[in-house]
Amino acid sequence: GAGVSQSPSNKVTEKGKDVELRCDPISGHTALYWYRQSLGQGLEFLIYFQGNSAPDKSGLPSDRFSAERTGGSVSTLTIQRTQQEDSAVYLCASSLVRGGLNTGELFFGEGSRLTVL
Amino acid sequence: GENVEQHPSTLSVQEGDSAVIKCTYSDSASNYFPWYKQELGKRPQLIIDIRSNVGEKKDQRIAVTLNKTAKHFSLHITETQPEDSAVYFCAAPFDYGQNFVFGPGTRLSVLP
Numbered sequence A: 001g002a003g004v005s006q007s008p009s010n011k012v013t014e015k016g017k018d019v020e021l022r023c024d025p026i027s028g029h030t031a032l033y034w035y036r037q038s039l040g041q042g043l044e045f046l047i048y049f050q051g052n053s054a055p056d057k058s059g060l061p062s063d064r065f066s067a068e069r070t071g072g073s074v075s076t077l078t079i080q081r082t083q084q085e086d087s088a089v090y091l092c093a094s095s096l097v098r099g100g101l102n103t104g105e106l107f108f109g110e111g112s113r114l115t116v117l
Numbered sequence B: 001g002e003n004v005e006q007h008p009s010t011l012s013v014q015e016g017d018s019a020v021i022k023c024t025y026s027d028s029a030s031n032y033f034p035w036y037k038q039e040l041g042k043r044p045q046l047i048i049d050i051r052s053n054v055g056e057k058k059d060q061r062i063a064v065t066l067n068k069t070a071k072h073f074s075l076h077i078t079e080t081q082p083e084d085s086a087v088y089f090c091a092a093p094f095d096y097g098q099n100f101v102f103g104p105g106t107r108l109s110v111l112p
Helices: none
Strands: A005-007 A010-013 A019-024 A031-037 A044-050 A065-069 A075-079 A088-095 A112-116 B004-007 B010-014 B019-025 B032-038 B045-051 B056-059 B062-067 B072-077 B086-094 B099-102 B106-111
Touching (some): A010 A019, A019 A088, A019 A112, A031 B099, A044 A065, B004 B086, B019 B086, B045 B062, B072 B086
Antiparallel strands (some): A005 A019, A019 A075, A065 A075, B032 B045, B032 B086, B062 B072, B086 B099, B086 B106
16 A cells, blocks of 8 residues: 555544554565554554564563564554553554665554543 | 663744754664654654764755764754644664664644
């Protein structure tokens, strides 16, 4: 596609429910990132995928959070048993890697705004 | 790992004045330093970046300077306009350039 696509754009859920957020990166971008941004705050790194390498999960805040990337393209971030503190905008980004080197620019999606009641 | 600090956290300037935002990083191996702009309710977008083989880069009213010895880099916006009002994030790479850590952001307000 022309850009990074995320869905849903808005999700309201009840505390304790599971949610899935989807990211479709730019075609050909092998690096994919998930960030969380709480209202008025910065970008909190969650997880990073690069090609067939094991993902860097060091930013996941708890074992309720998980992510997968199927076929090296689309990624799904899953939050189990949601809590009110999970309310935030979840941003996905992708970038181009050439010869094993990240070319630098991250292209962000519009984000998925999650509200946990 | 990499640690990125950013100052100031908020900045208000009069239209037409200059704005400077500074970031410091900890990993001396870092070699690429981007700046992102995030307008209210929008996605972050790259506005300028610099690689470690140069000390300064300009693009119209914006410029970035890099001091590798002191491990800091700065964003300079001249002749500020109301549309420059946004949150600006710096970033630095880690994990051999495969991942990025972002600064906490600077909220810039350009007053008419």
